[in-house]
Amino acid sequence: MKKFTLTLILALLCVVTAGCDKDKVDVDVQKLGDNLTQKIKFEDQLTQIDEDIAKDIYEINFEKVKATAFIGSGATSEELVIFEAESKDKAKQILTLAKKHIEEQKQDYESYNPKEIKKLDNAIVIQKDKYVIICVTEDVSVEKIINNSLK
Amino acid sequence: MNNYTLKNRNQKTKIIFYVLFTIIIVMLSVLFLKKNLKSDAKPVPSKEASSIKTTSPLTTKQETSKSQTTSSSNNYKKMLTVPKSDEVDNSYFDDAIFIGDSRTEGLMLYTGLNNATFYTHKGLMVNTAFTSPAINLNGKKVSVMDAVKNNKKFSKAYIMLGINELGWASPNLYIEKYSLIVDTIKATNPNAKIYVQSLIPVTKSKSSSSKVFNNENINKFNNYLYDMCKEKQVYYLNISEALAEKNGCIPEESAYDGIHLKKPYCEKWLEYIKTHTVQN
Incomplete structure (x- = not known):
């Protein structure tokens, strides 16, 4: 009886832990974007841009990608962009494109406005499940804010 | 008798x-x-x-x-200076190209005009338009003018360049290179309407604090552009008319750094373009 109970408890534990995907995230990208622009400090005034333009900028040409993007005025490199892909694998592809975008921004700003290079060097480019978040800012608590918002 | x-x-x-x-x-x-x-x-x-x-x-x-x-x-x-006309809708720009620097990037980003083709790049100048690999074309980076030459389908070209050249020692060189841009567009598509947009002024605070980015320089450059348009027989779009206040400066609240327009003013800019077209 004891052995049976123990086995049953272990089996239940296995089932429970298997069902729990710690990395699983499910958010509304627009609400997340609105939330983050309120909490993260930006030097520039960020403005939301069209989803399709955001995808063009990041050269994302596959389907079923949602985007919420806030871009600075052009005087700075500041931005906050959130992509939601169809799957984790697609998000991984977006992550690669996002890193490429940041590198290109560094090349552009090197001659255009070198003051921005520090922000771009510290840019947040992360993947959480099927989401990719890019943030360029001077705010040092940006990573903590983003992680807290995704819990 | x-x-x-x-x-x-x-x-x-x-x-x-x-x-x-x-x-x-x-x-x-x-x-x-x-x-x-x-x-x-x-x-x-x-x-x-x-x-x-x-x-x-x-x-x-x-x-x-x-x-x-x-x-x-x-x-x-x-x-020559395009007068007011009936407003066109956004579909008018389906076959339009926009060549410009970061200010024109703002026009693209903030007005949602995603049906037009934008050949823009931060810091773009009349000389780097020919040399700097800035536009993604079939997976490869090419210069703005190479991208233009590759596009045979446009019927309108809008250009705004010059804010980054205000500090040049030779305005003649600026006009020489700008003229080359106009000639290249004409050679690519002889029937395209070419609109040379005046440089948008900066704010009063920017103008009074900068030796380069000030409205005195901008006005000089706009005069050079006007004369070039007359010589080249292309159209001059007086964008300043839409955005400048009576003192010739754009409002302080219109631009974050005195130069780059915020969304509402990019929208005013587009509104001006849509109400100043040459139909025939």
Whole structure:
């Protein structure tokens, strides 16, 4: 009886832990974007841009990608962009494109406005499940804010 | 009164009648011709006027083409600084290209005009438009003008370049390179309408604090652009009209750093473009 109970408890534990995907995230990208622009400090005034333009900028040409993007005025490199892909694998592809975008921004700003290079060097480019978040800012608590918002 | 006297009298009356009739006909013809001459846009010098008057309706081919050239040249002069027109909708820009620097990038980002083709790059200048690999074309980075040359489908080209060149020692070089951009567009698509946009002013605070980015320099550059447009027979879009206040500066609240326009002012800019087009 004891052995049976123990086995049953272990089996239940296995089932429970298997069902729990710690990395699983499910958010509304627009609400997340609105939330983050309120909490993260930006030097520039960020403005939301069209989803399709955001995808063009990041050269994302596959389907079923949602985007919420806030871009600075052009005087700075500041931005906050959130992509939601169809799957984790697609998000991984977006992550690669996002890193490429940041590198290109560094090349552009090197001659255009070198003051921005520090922000771009510290840019947040992360993947959480099927989401990719890019943030360029001077705010040092940006990573903590983003992680807290995704819990 | 004898018959002879009566006959004479009748003849005299007839002669007087015919003369009066002829005078009236001639006067009416003169009036009619004067009215037609007045409807031409440009006042015709008297020498030409007399030649037009005396020319028969079946003019020579040379005279016809000369009058057509004069007429189209007159029409261009009327439209050099594009006047206000009926507003077009965004679909008008389906076959439009925009060439510019970070300010034009703002126009693209903030107005949602995603049906037009934007060849823009931060810091773009009239010389780097030919040399700097800035535009993604089939997976490869090419210069703005190479991208333009590769595009045969546009029918309107809007250009705004110059804010990054304000500090150049030689405005002649600026116009020389700008002219090359215009020539390249013409060679790529001879029928495209080319709109050279005036440089948008900066804010008062920016203008008074910068030796380079100030409205005195911007006004000088705009004069150079206007003269270039006249020479090249392309259109000049006076964007400043839409955005500047009476003091010639853009409002302080319109630009974060005094230069780069915020969304509402990019929208005003687009509004101006949509209400200043050359239809024919």
